[in-house]
Amino acid sequence: MPHGSSHRVAVVVDEGTNPFEVGVATELFGLPRPELGLPRPLYDLTLCTPVPGVRMNHGFFTLSGVPGLDAADTADTLVVPGRPDNVVPRGEAVLDAVRRAHARGARVVSLCTGSFALAEAGLLDGRRATTHWRWAGLFRKLHPKVLLEPDVLFVDDGDVLTAAGSAAALDLGLHIVRRDHGAEIANAVSRRLVFAAHRDGGQRQFVERPVPDVPGESLAPLLAWARQRIGDPLAVADLAARAAVSPATLHRRFRAQLGTTPLAWLTGERVALACRLIERGEERLDVVARHSGLGTAANLRTQLRRGTGLSPSAYRRRFGPAAGEARRV
Known part of the structure; x- marks a missing residue:
């Protein structure tokens, strides 16, 4: 590093x-x-x-x-x-x-x-x-x-x-x-x-319809609402209900506007939050998993390794408070 x-x-x-x-x-x-x-x-x-x-x-x-x-x-x-x-x-x-x-x-x-x-x-x-x-x-x-x-x-x-x-x-x-x-x-x-903090590399680079035909179809309000509740047990069905559309329609809108799926977007946001919690000093994996919306320590380990290539303990050693203090000294 x-x-x-x-x-x-x-x-x-x-x-x-x-x-x-x-x-x-x-x-x-x-x-x-x-x-x-x-x-x-x-x-x-x-x-x-x-x-x-x-x-x-x-x-x-x-x-x-x-x-x-x-x-x-x-x-x-x-x-x-x-x-x-x-x-x-x-x-x-x-x-x-x-x-x-x-x-x-x-x-x-x-x-x-x-x-x-x-x-x-x-x-x-x-x-x-x-x-x-x-x-x-x-x-x-x-x-x-x-x-x-x-x-x-x-x-x-x-x-x-x-x-x-x-x-x-x-x-x-x-x-x-x-x-x-x-x-x-x-x-x-x-x-x-003034750029998006995190877009997963697997998202599509070319979105055929970047601007919704109907202004009300924009995902921006839904994404803002979900980010405020990312630690809650939100599911794709909850996002669809908030947008007042079927899960299939929501999936199509995510693909068209973001180049990814609702579940992949939720998981990416939760992994990013989990990373920040670990960097700020939270050592209890069950607490990180609960507050980030990942649910269990086992799921946290799986998703963190998939998203960063590191286990929670390795991530803490590399980016936790002790590592941050070393960078400042």
Whole structure:
């Protein structure tokens, strides 16, 4: 886990790189966050380029005065943003930097169509990954050995993580912050971004009908109502009754507007609350399970491991009050 500024993040900016994803990486990993009260930044960010004076997408920006790709050789996390021209292969210097980072154990992250570069470097063969839905067909044609999941926001495959479209880069970035520093800090970062604190990577990246045909069909009031009662024994039937629709209709609306199911949304919200309770010092698993709406300690263990990859005790050691105090010292 990163501790303070010891975790180095390098962002590879290549010819034609999309500035939005570079901005996302800068916002998530490069800005000071005095509101957290920590003595050091969460990450130490640098941008790096294969040549001086890289022209970004459509020549809108030119990036100069940053280190070369040697900076990638000391990064703990290497971020590769996307670019619109995915037929033209990346330069060998960039691909070699990606390969070297992965070979020495760095975490490698692609944003949007940056997954093409990871695939060209050979990192994704036989592994799960995603990319922007618009380029999924081309990706499959060029990289048939990759286990592409074209309908999700992001894929966390351990040391290699891939995000779908540009906005999904924010989802993956917050997921990384949550994985590294816990739910409380990730929530603080999301509040500063004025962005959703948590969208599970398995949600669909492309929602065909993002705006309800009838204003009254919006899920926003229902979600706000449910979040206020997330610790109660709410079931999908209770959500449907509140919305005055059948469970089947509610399921269709969740799929259409959020790209997930009512049950998956409820579980995700409850796991996030359980994480915050553990981070704030609650050690009794039955109490955490009850107050988060997960019911039993056994279900808490199952859902927490499924959502974070950690058991409750491991999560407490990593993100509990003692770990938080160590970060502040």
